[in-house]
Amino acid sequence: MPKPTKGPRLGGGPAHERLMLANLAAALFTHKSIKTTETRAKRLRPLAERMVQFAKRGDLHARRRVLATITDKTVVHELFTVIAPQVNEREGGYTRITKLGFRKGDNASMVQMELVLEPVTPKVKRSKVATVAATPVGSDAVVAEDVVAEDVVVEDVVAEDVVADEVVADAPVEETK
Template identity: 75%
Template sequence: MPKPTKGPRLGGGPAHERLLLANLATALFTHKSITTTETKAKRLRPLAERLITFAKRGDLHARRRVMTVIRDKSAVHELFTQIAPLVAEREGGYTRITKVGYRKGDNAPMAVIELVLEPVNPKPKSAKKAKAAEAPAAPAAEEPQVDETEVESTDEAAVEEAPAAEATEESTEGDADSK
């Protein structure tokens, strides 16, 4: 007897459950976001994340493994060519589930499951690691030639202004002497 899967049971039997999840995954990869029941969204998340991990590998064997679950070639092509490059830097958490309320007909809790395609913002490192990483980088930041040229140009401007200031002082002194 086959061991039942963890979590809530969907559909009538295991084959129907596999087909239901495969169709949800196909819709998710095609539309980037779908609205379904919370239970189906929670069951879809591990399957979708595993398929995206295969797509990130990008080789032929990974494509064939994905094709065993998703039978739609256009959805698989979109997964490998458009979605996988967008999540290449992300180490997991490719999907987001947001609860949206209850369905009008049967009051079932509904949720939106969507792909997280935003770029990853790296978390700040701990204080010790951050100081160690910044210490070698700080002298390199002070050395650029751009800063030196700016300093030289301001020195030249100050030198050019100084004779003009001396000339005005001499003219005012000369005016004071003549009076």
């Protein structure tokens, strides 16, 4: 018998947990944001992320895989036609969990779980040439061409190391007893 790796179930057996997570996922895709306990949200996150990945694929097999978990066809249709195009550029991290505080009755940690539908802003890659070109004009590294810029910087660093070695060689040596 395989050993369970996920820890205790949420409020019942595995079938109850599967149904509860499917209903939470359906509510998340319908309302774009739900308020639930932190434990449930942490268990829901991988399921919701996987469903969005299937929706991004968009083929019939992916739709049937999602329908095996979420049985409401209107929710699956909205996931594939509305949500998937909005997160098409995003490579992951389709959900966001924000802590809200504690529930009054049983002091359970409550969170707001929402879909991240904002457009992705791509990160700007910084190259070595751009950083060398951005050096101050008064510095020793005068660059004539972009290709030569890397060689000039390396030569300056080597020259500084040589000067530092000479200073150390000229310093008086103290003897220890």
